[in-house]
Amino acid sequence: MSGEAVWRPDVPIGPLTTYRVGGAARWFLTVHRVEDLLDVARRLEGRAVLVVGKGSNLLVRDAGFDGLVVQLGDAFAGIDVLDGPRSDEDVAGSATVRAGGAAFLPVVARRTVAAGLTGFEWAVGVPGSIGGAVRMNAGGHGSEIAESLVGVRVVDLRTGEDGSVPASDLDLAYRSSNVRDDQVVVHADLRLRPGDVAAGEAELSEIVRWRREHQPGGQNAGSVFTNPEGDSAGRLIDAAGCRGLRIGTAEVSTKHANFIQADAGGSADDVFALMVAVARRVMDEHGVELHPETRMVGFPPFAEAIGAAP
Structure with missing residues (x-):
């Protein structure tokens, strides 16, 4: 159904993702026409902007996104x-x-x-x-x-x-x-x-x-890491002893080690911290650097986070 494209302030983004955790967008816009998208270009004025679809591969930090989130409507x-x-x-x-x-x-x-x-x-x-x-x-x-x-x-x-x-x-x-x-x-x-x-x-x-x-159901975003050439990220994570590993409200799935489950009412920052911990352990155990498949917003560059002191 079409309607007026209204910029709404402080809209939670977590509920729009399959992790169902994370902060709010400073501004949020559902668009119903191509003209609405062209209007964004005229009004953006240097703001950060992020396009969100079904949120099945997205993790937004708990502090939120200080910009405009755009989501396409049913049209x-x-x-x-x-x-x-x-x-x-x-x-x-x-x-x-x-x-x-x-x-x-x-x-x-x-x-x-x-x-x-x-x-x-x-x-x-x-x-x-x-x-x-x-x-x-x-x-x-x-x-x-x-x-x-x-x-x-x-x-x-x-x-x-x-x-x-x-x-x-x-x-x-x-x-x-x-x-x-x-x-x-x-x-x-x-x-x-x-x-x-x-x-x-x-x-x-x-x-x-x-x-x-x-594969597990519940609050996750599918595969967390891409598969290294000739190997499986899930196998490496499992072999490094990470299956079931937990940090705060986030846990490596016991059903599939390349999935991270978020608790109801949990923290996106916990999910990110667990991703970092898993990648560090795989690097220590196997000498393989894992690369996130998850689209992360507001977090430090992943390679830098892995290299930072624990």
């Missing part, structure tokens, strides 16, 4: 399947799916399977938005969004620039891209292959079953 959650190939390189019968930046990944996965398309089933278990998935090149089960992404429409909240960017210009790599905190993915175009609906639904069910069996 940006549309999913449209466009018939037919979009270029000479397309497989016969393939289609482009245009998904809004606020579209929920599991919904996109189910909608595309129902439309007889394949290639996006992996996303059914990722509780994020399309915009966030592009920004971090999200993936799972051997796939990632880069494999199907054709291009995006991006609005720069600093300059007001609004344009289309091909996927080849996004520097997509393992859990990263060149999309910045002050840029908004308005929509993304995905090219998917024709598939069998029944087979796709079976794959969705298997992915959901696997995740429930192997």
Whole structure:
């Protein structure tokens, strides 16, 4: 539903993340039109700005964010399947799916399977938005969004620039891209292959079953650290004796060592402190430097935190 885009002061950000901990934004804005985004560029006046999607990969310090947090409203959650190939390189019968930046990944996965398309089933278990998935090149089960992404429409909240960017210009790599905190993915175009609906639904069910069996629920943001080349962050953390390690209101999951659980009413600063403690122990035990997959706001650079005296 559209409505006036109002800057609201001192809005808690923790409830908008899957950790459900963390401080407030000095200003918060839900946008309903592209024009609202362009208005931000005119009014930002040097303020810090942060774009928040589903908050499934975000940790904001307890002291909060002294700037403007922008979140896309439901008007940006549309999913449209466009018939037919979009270029000479397309497989016969393939289609482009245009998904809004606020579209929920599991919904996109189910909608595309129902439309007889394949290639996006992996996303059914990722509780994020399309915009966030592009920004971090999200993936799972051997796939990632880069494999199907054709291009995006991006609005720069600093300059007001609004344009289309091909996927080849996004520097997509393992859990990263060149999309910045002050840029908004308005929509993304995905090219998917024709598939069998029944087979796709079976794959969705298997992915959901696997995740429930192997990954914890509750207040977490999924994998905390990216996997080092040729190894698993979870294995390294477990081997370093960190499974079940607790600092204050945060604990390394006993179900999967690359997950950190936050207690209800807990502290984002505790989560960060535990991340640092885990990374230090892995460095001491294995000589491997872990790199956060979690997007952290307001905290010191992670490499510096690891190097600081305990």
